[in-house]
Amino acid sequence: MLRSRWPQFILRALILAGFIFTILSGFLGSQVGSHNFAIIFVWIAWWSALKLFFIPLGGRTWCSICPIPLPGEWLQNKGILRSRGPQTRPGKRWPRLWRNAWLPVFGFVLVGWFGAIILTAPRVTAFVLLGLFLLATMLSLIYERRAFCRHVCPVGGFIGLYARLAPPVISVNEPSLCALHTKKTCYEVCPWEQYPPALKTSANCGLCLECLRACPYNNISLRLRPWGAELPLAAKMGLDDVFLALTMLTTAAIDTVIFLGPWGILKSVAYTIGSPAWWIFAASFLLLTLVIVPAFYTLVVWVAERIRKERFSFKRSLVYYGPILLPIGLTSWMAFTLAFASTKSSYLLPVLSDPLGWGWNLLGLTNHLPTGQTSSFSLALQTLLLAGGAMSATETARKLSRSTRESIPLLAFIATYTWIMLWLLLG
Amino acid sequence: MKHEHLARVIIVTLLALVLALPVIGKFLWHLSYPAVLEMHARLPESGGWSPSTITVRSGQPITLRFTSEDVVHGFAIGKLNQPEIEILPGEFVEATLTFSAPGTYTFYCTRWCGPNHWRMRGVINVIGDGSTPTPEPTPLYLVLGIDLDTPHRAEIMPHRMADPQRGAKLKDRLPAYALEHTTYLSNSPASLWMRLRAEPSLQVLNDDDLWDLVAWVWEQHTSPQAIATGQKLYAQNCAACHGETGQGDGVMMRDLSPPPSDNHITTYNGHTRPPDWSDPRQLLGASPALLAGKVTRGGMGTGMPYWGPIFTPEQIDALVAYLYRFAWNALPEHPLKR
Numbered sequence: 001m002l003r004s005r006w007p008q009f010i011l012r013a014l015i016l017a018g019f020i021f022t023i024l025s026g027f028l029g030s031q032v033g034s035h036n037f038a039i040i041f042v043w044i045a046w047w048s049a050l051k052l053f054f055i056p057l058g059g060r061t062w063c064s065i066c067p068i069p070l071p072g073e074w075l076q077n078k079g080i081l082r083s084r085g086p087q088t089r090p091g092k093r094w095p096r097l098w099r100n101a102w103l104p105v106f107g108f109v110l111v112g113w114f115g116a117i118i119l120t121a122p123r124v125t126a127f128v129l130l131g132l133f134l135l136a137t138m139l140s141l142i143y144e145r146r147a148f149c150r151h152v153c154p155v156g157g158f159i160g161l162y163a164r165l166a167p168p169v170i171s172v173n174e175p176s177l178c179a180l181h182t183k184k185t186c187y188e189v190c191p192w193e194q195y196p197p198a199l200k201t202s203a204n205c206g207l208c209l210e211c212l213r214a215c216p217y218n219n220i221s222l223r224l225r226p227w228g229a230e231l232p233l234a235a236k237m238g239l240d241d242v243f244l245a246l247t248m249l250t251t252a253a254i255d256t257v258i259f260l261g262p263w264g265i266l267k268s269v270a271y272t273i274g275s276p277a278w279w280i281f282a283a284s285f286l287l288l289t290l291v292i293v294p295a296f297y298t299l300v301v302w303v304a305e306r307i308r309k310e311r312f313s314f315k316r317s318l319v320y321y322g323p324i325l326l327p328i329g330l331t332s333w334m335a336f337t338l339a340f341a342s343t344k345s346s347y348l349l350p351v352l353s354d355p356l357g358w359g360w361n362l363l364g365l366t367n368h369l370p371t372g373q374t375s376s377f378s379l380a381l382q383t384l385l386l387a388g389g390a391m392s393a394t395e396t397a398r399k400l401s402r403s404t405r406e407s408i409p410l411l412a413f414i415a416t417y418t419w420i421m422l423w424l425l426l427g
Numbered sequence: 428m429k430h431e432h433l434a435r436v437i438i439v440t441l442l443a444l445v446l447a448l449p450v451i452g453k454f455l456w457h458l459s460y461p462a463v464l465e466m467h468a469r470l471p472e473s474g475g476w477s478p479s480t481i482t483v484r485s486g487q488p489i490t491l492r493f494t495s496e497d498v499v500h501g502f503a504i505g506k507l508n509q510p511e512i513e514i515l516p517g518e519f520v521e522a523t524l525t526f527s528a529p530g531t532y533t534f535y536c537t538r539w540c541g542p543n544h545w546r547m548r549g550v551i552n553v554i555g556d557g558s559t560p561t562p563e564p565t566p567l568y569l570v571l572g573i574d575l576d577t578p579h580r581a582e583i584m585p586h587r588m589a590d591p592q593r594g595a596k597l598k599d600r601l602p603a604y605a606l607e608h609t610t611y612l613s614n615s616p617a618s619l620w621m622r623l624r625a626e627p628s629l630q631v632l633n634d635d636d637l638w639d640l641v642a643w644v645w646e647q648h649t650s651p652q653a654i655a656t657g658q659k660l661y662a663q664n665c666a667a668c669h670g671e672t673g674q675g676d677g678v679m680m681r682d683l684s685p686p687p688s689d690n691h692i693t694t695y696n697g698h699t700r701p702p703d704w705s706d707p708r709q710l711l712g713a714s715p716a717l718l719a720g721k722v723t724r725g726g727m728g729t730g731m732p733y734w735g736p737i738f739t740p741e742q743i744d745a746l747v748a749y750l751y752r753f754a755w756n757a758l759p760e761h762p763l764k765r
Binding site (some may be wrong): 006009013018020021025034074080081357359360 | 444445497519
């Protein structure tokens, strides 16, 4: 069933139609966010589903049905449903300088910086989506394969980071068969530039399943592994990935403060771009994201490294302990999303009934007044998630450390962050 | 190859469908509700009412469908006694209006939606047959040739709170002109006091007695109902700038500095707060005709809106009568020690 391109294609085509409708409704519909399909479906439905289901359960499954690169891939391959073969339209290789996560980090910080307005103004959301769409299409005309997804997309960076923890993985049944196969068909068709027999991490595998379809020996399959199986190794993490993981920790906390915190004034400050108060917010945002949290992590690593007898280079140490950031980051985002979605999900039905905010009443639900409330169940689940993340990170820290003493600074980092998130979400 | 073509057809069809959706939706909507006029409310900085001018035939009902695109607004038509309509962001509310007489009606926002709230106005032109409403008389300030923009501080002021009840005991001594309505309209309390002071027949009364008489005269030209009406209008429409206690410190003005001199004079450097009416000299030097003129015409360049198209003459009279309360009540109960 996975070998047929049809189910995936139909899903993608429908999502592409929904995506285009989202852009349209952002531009044409009511500019009152709570009554516009673009705001409610992108930032409440999709963004929540991504963080609560797609990433933790399926890693990069969203990437496999994402509509944004579809037109670009169509142009690149001169077809939608045909096998990709060796690149039919020769593209340039992505520049070496940007073969890392720094562009996604930059994109994600930018989105977080202007988050208050992007998440509430339909027109701004539409501009962002259209911008990503055009950029992805343009880049696929210049560069080979899914260059945008792999090296630029801010959401892709986010997903890839935590896809390391998720169960689905592409694996080879009989490695010796691949060693004998000289043509490397799977590598040639891979839009993500991965070579399945050598795949050590799920971070950059888009789960598009093209390798599975291209393998002449039917030697590749999609498997499920235990959650976090890749963690202690976190193979192929770079300094950029570690920085991205730190950015995720900070933005999860900042978003919790802005969107769920009791400080309403902060939300309005984040919204009034350009005002003196906003500059203070912007400066503190950058300071926290780019300096304070990375500095705290650096300090923790420095202490841990002092205790460890065998010394790496400091850069390698920074990367070595990086995996502890993954579980707490993912569960914090999940807990935040759970809190956010449980109060806002009541907007979904009314906006389906009147997607453009033009006063339609397609389902007879337009006047269902949203009632946002946090249930104790959701609070318990958030606590459970944060605790689970902390436990998993602790386990990872223990495995990475040679002695208990070495793990103490790492545990302090995990405990401090978890405590802050607990306080922000439940306190 | 067949599959590839089918896939392309599916994509193109889906996209065409999605692009057509808003257009088809709008078309179907208009078919089912042909006679409804959609009225969008936005902050004046983002465009105010849209449309801001409506033309309608007298006697023909018109259904307006309101929605707000930013904050809560309100809709009301000046000089008509109709309940205001609350317009919530993203929600729709309908109202059907019928105008019996041709003329020009001003509609306005009734919520303090933002600093330019009062600019949020529009016009309904009612055309067709029907008795045209009798034109309103020329405002008195124009008849009397009062310059609304010159300072009008009272030169003299009571030393203690003037008491109309004490004044009532002396009312028989008043000259006949002092009881006429035109005298009240065209004199400020201070100028009436000066005229009375100059009367030889009143030489026996002291200054405070005369102020009691003036306060009594002022009370004769209003009623508790009018004061109540004035108070309500003030709270709804004026307090945003002039402040609930008339001190010129309303919510819309708090960031501005107090007026530089004794009057609310325009400077090209920007607006200042309205004058502080807890200083009795401000209002005791103003005649009802002058105050009514300011309300009707608005303050040139001061940011004070014109209420002529919105308040009826009776409402303006009630408002003016209420305003004097700020001055009378600001006087000390016991004489000032000097």
